[in-house]
Amino acid sequence: MTKSTTKVVSIQKHNMWTGSRAVAEAVRLADVDVIAAYPIRPYTGIMNALAGMLAKGQFSAEYVICDSEHSQFEVVKHASAVGARTFVGSSGTGLAYGTEAAIVTALGQVPVVGIVGCRSLDDPGNFGMEWNDTFLFRDSGWMIGWAKDPQEALEMVLVAYRVSEDPRISLPSFVALDGAAITHIASPVKTPTKENVDEFLPPYKPLYPLDPLYDPVAKAIHIAPSLIGPEQRKVVDVAMKRAKKEVIPQAWKLWNEITGSNYPTFIDEQYIDDADYILVSMGAYSKNVEYITEKLRAKNIKVGSIRLRYFRPFPADELRKACENAKAVGVVDFSYSFGSPFYGSVLFNEIKASLYGMKNSPLIMSFIFAGGREMIIEDLEKAANLLIKGVKAGKIEKPVRWLTLRGEDI
């Protein structure tokens, strides 16, 4: 690894890496102590890369091969409670199997960092990209960041460690990577230097480790509802509010200072100052959304785009500010929520709730790309045109559209 002399040019090395490989590099740089492994596409790629690094002696960690996703999450929960920095990951129905352990990880405020390689909740054999596996955790107390490409995935994992382990919040983080689109597609990745990472990421010191050498404590004690039920929930609630207000913005500011990169904190905006139409998305396909935005701008159509970098805590205030002058907002969403309000998708309903009660609240549409089928540029053009048509007509008859569907969309 090259050693840099100045901070600004510290990101030097270029590698053609998949998202999986890039995340493995982040785990190495963060000097993780315990890694829980159980194969599932796309987490297998990260497992392989880490196992290779350990075999070559590039860093040392406890690499626990578990018997299931449930054990995976149990292993990291307990390792983290005794004071180890941990890494875990899964996707799809495997992640759903680990839910019992993962939920308690958040309520017990154990700062585990995990990867979700977004994958459809398995109709047998469906490994397409869908967000519903991550959305299973939207109410649980895990912070959820959404990376755009392998480069951001690497840096988001490093920032996630600093944010999670901050004693002001002490909450676990998921970094969501769109399956295939990030995890299996290689693109140039610049790695930060070990010195920069060490400067950014202090060693993990839990407030009260489960270690009798410090002080005999118990963790995740029995809770009688009449005694401290609501109080315990409030502690997690306040931690999430602190993460949104202080910890995440400070962490990204510091990361930008140290590495010279230029990441926005919660939302990434394109052309929104005078935009009439705004497309909102997350993850890898927001690159397609940016592309279509530029294409339509070339035709003098006032389109803008927003990419959410965090789903939990949800950047509602930033979103409201960005959509102040918009006439219509379209949500590009790779999820479904059967029987939800207006039969829209998960992200659509979150955004609709965020924009409720604005002075000139924009029309809002849900574009559903469910079932893991690849979205193509034509679909996005169709989506933008539907928004434009709706604004011209003054109302939207049918706010929820399945754009990759064969057959009538009723």
Place this chain on the structure above:
Amino acid sequence: MSSELEELSWITIHGRGVLNTGQASLVASILAEAGFASGRESYFYMRYDDAPERVNLPFIYYVVYGNPRVRIVLPEEVEPVGNIFDVVVVLDSSILLQPTSQRALLLDGAKKKMKLVVNTSLSPDSILELIKKYQCAHDWEGSIITIKAKKYDPNISFGMIGATLKAIEDKVSMDNVFDVLEAKENTNEKIQAVTQAYEEAKSVDVKVMAKECEPFKLISEMVEKYKKIPSPALQPWNRETYESLKKRASDAPTYELRLQSMPRWEVLAPGLIEFNPKPREKNIGYKTSFFRSFRPVCNKDLCVDCKLCHIYCPEGAIDFETNEINYDYCKGCGICASVCGSKAITMVSEVEALEDLDEEEKLTIKEALIEYMY
């Protein structure tokens, strides 16, 4: 007290452990069905946070007769407030000797004219004496009904139903119970048990003024004193804060004050941290003496100091050096008595232990008061 609550009639059934749970459930279901047969809206339920699968842990069943338009009242809303229960049924008389927080659930919620039905071989007068010594916290002009239910039915349920009927004659008649029993098996035996128990149960009217009773004076003094202790200030979480809060909650003389003394969210450590007692210290926040219906008593003359009781005690309640049994944490499981080679340890019923008070030896009244109530 809302008027809605007053329209309901409540029966509470207290017992301990697995065996009593089945019996209480049978009593409650038949009384509730009889309520239906009498034309009332009735329901019964077990207190939601009870865990009676643990040996000897006390539990409560509720039977409610009332107006169908009245909302269901959750037990947690009921517990701390008084003037609710019409009839209190006790399947295990050692329950009458609970420590404060449990006792609040037993008699503090009762109406002034409450009727108490106890499964015991003691006479109503002895029960009254027990209550005066250990229980009474408010005025009471009701009656005590005692019965040895095992005499009528090996599974005490039908004996208890017969005795309880004496207390709820104005709401449910014997015929209503017969209607219910006729739909079940072995009807004649059950009807006979119920009728006989109804006739033979001893009833005594009582009039107790709380202010004349020692426990009431003690409780009111303690409440006064407790309220003068300032609440700890909101401060960063650490072992000292935690222990002071825990001590304050466990010292609370009433259930209501105990709930008020539990920590606010601002002082909870992230991630459900509990500071455990350091080695050789005891947990001040959670004593388990109310699990016990029998207590181990050691005869030091027979003891050969083999330490088997210390090794086998699952609660760590027996001291290694002195072999003293810590009755704050002993759950009365009896393992020490069964492993004791020299038969120095015997299990004594809690009620018997108290009845023997006059013959001194074991406990003075003062000690018993401190142990069982406060």
